[in-house]
Amino acid sequence: MSTAPKPYGVDARPKRQATAKKIASMKGTTPIVCLTAYITPMAARLDSYCDLLLVGDSVGMVLYGMDSTLGVDLDTMIRHGRAVCRGAKQALVVIDMPFGTYEESKEQAFRNAAKALSETGAGAVKLEGGVEMAETVSFLSKRGIPVLGHVGLMPQSVHAHGGYAARGRDVNEWAPIIADAQAIAAAGAFAVVVEGVAEPLARKITEEVACPIIGIGASNACDGQILVTEDMLGLFAMNPKFVKRFAELGQGIEAAISDYADEVRDRSFPSEEYTYKMKGSNS
Numbered sequence: 001m002s003t004a005p006k007p008y009g010v011d012a013r014p015k016r017q018a019t020a021k022k023i024a025s026m027k028g029t030t031p032i033v034c035l036t037a038y039i040t041p042m043a044a045r046l047d048s049y050c051d052l053l054l055v056g057d058s059v060g061m062v063l064y065g066m067d068s069t070l071g072v073d074l075d076t077m078i079r080h081g082r083a084v085c086r087g088a089k090q091a092l093v094v095i096d097m098p099f100g101t102y103e104e105s106k107e108q109a110f111r112n113a114a115k116a117l118s119e120t121g122a123g124a125v126k127l128e129g130g131v132e133m134a135e136t137v138s139f140l141s142k143r144g145i146p147v148l149g150h151v152g153l154m155p156q157s158v159h160a161h162g163g164y165a166a167r168g169r170d171v172n173e174w175a176p177i178i179a180d181a182q183a184i185a186a187a188g189a190f191a192v193v194v195e196g197v198a199e200p201l202a203r204k205i206t207e208e209v210a211c212p213i214i215g216i217g218a219s220n221a222c223d224g225q226i227l228v229t230e231d232m233l234g235l236f237a238m239n240p241k242f243v244k245r246f247a248e249l250g251q252g253i254e255a256a257i258s259d260y261a262d263e264v265r266d267r268s269f270p271s272e273e274y275t276y277k278m279k280g281s282n283s
């Protein structure tokens with residue numbers, strides 16, 4: 001038997017209170033609170049306030065300075081997934097499947113989703129796509145992998161769509177988006193993220209689809225909401241219309257760094273209070 005230490009303390013994983021099943025049961029009863037998380041200390045702070053923490057592939061843009069999510073790989077998602085699972089004790093942790101790791105076949109999707117769950121301790125995966133991904137969602141769901149769908153504006157399809165503009169602002173665009181949400185729900189997704197759609201469309205999808213609809217830029221008609229945490233804290237430069245900044249931590253950070261730089265330069269930091277003395281000296 002191998003005595004090699006497990007890389008992330010699998011045996012010490014706490015049992016989470018929130019499961020995909022619990023999130024599914026919240027449809028029409030309790031609004032579902034979701035945020036993104038990529039690192040342990042942030043996950044620990046968010047955990048008790050959130051039902052679901054998404055390790056989003058937005059990590060590529062938010063933490064690594066990429067200009068889209070397309071360059072994020074599975075190893076990066078797994079590394080951040082482990083970090084978030086170390087910090088989250090009660091929220092359901094969901095790992096985003098990055099571009100190119102699930103679209104080719106349902107078998108490819110299963111292999112990579114199983115790796116993501118078994119190597120992190122997360123409880124579900126998210127993947128983008130509608131009707132064309134329904135067979136894959138069904139394949140994963142029937143084999144023990146809870147799936148969170150993602151339709152409407154799908155950032156991994158930015159090249160195909162030609163940008164990040166909101167969808168469904170013209171009623172003629174509605175039918176395929178509704179069909180996408182219906183197909184993913186019918187295939188067994190425990191919930192579906194609907195991104196960047198006009199309010200009447202979000203309302204119709206929420207009313208007609210059996211599983212919870214988690215909105216991002218999709219109005220308060222949805223069953224729950226998700227935002228990128230760094231966006232709502234004012235830590236990320238981009239500020240889409242749908243993001244309410246609940247804080248301006250970016251400004252707070254800059255003020256603190258500026259004070260630090262001044263105090264290092266004028267030698268007022270570190271003052272005596274932050275300085276070790278020799279043993280036996282009286283301060």
Ligand code: KIV
Pocket residue numbers: 036054055056057058059096193195216226227228
């Ligand atoms: O990657 C991400 O953070 C997401 C959410 C914004 C839904 O997909």
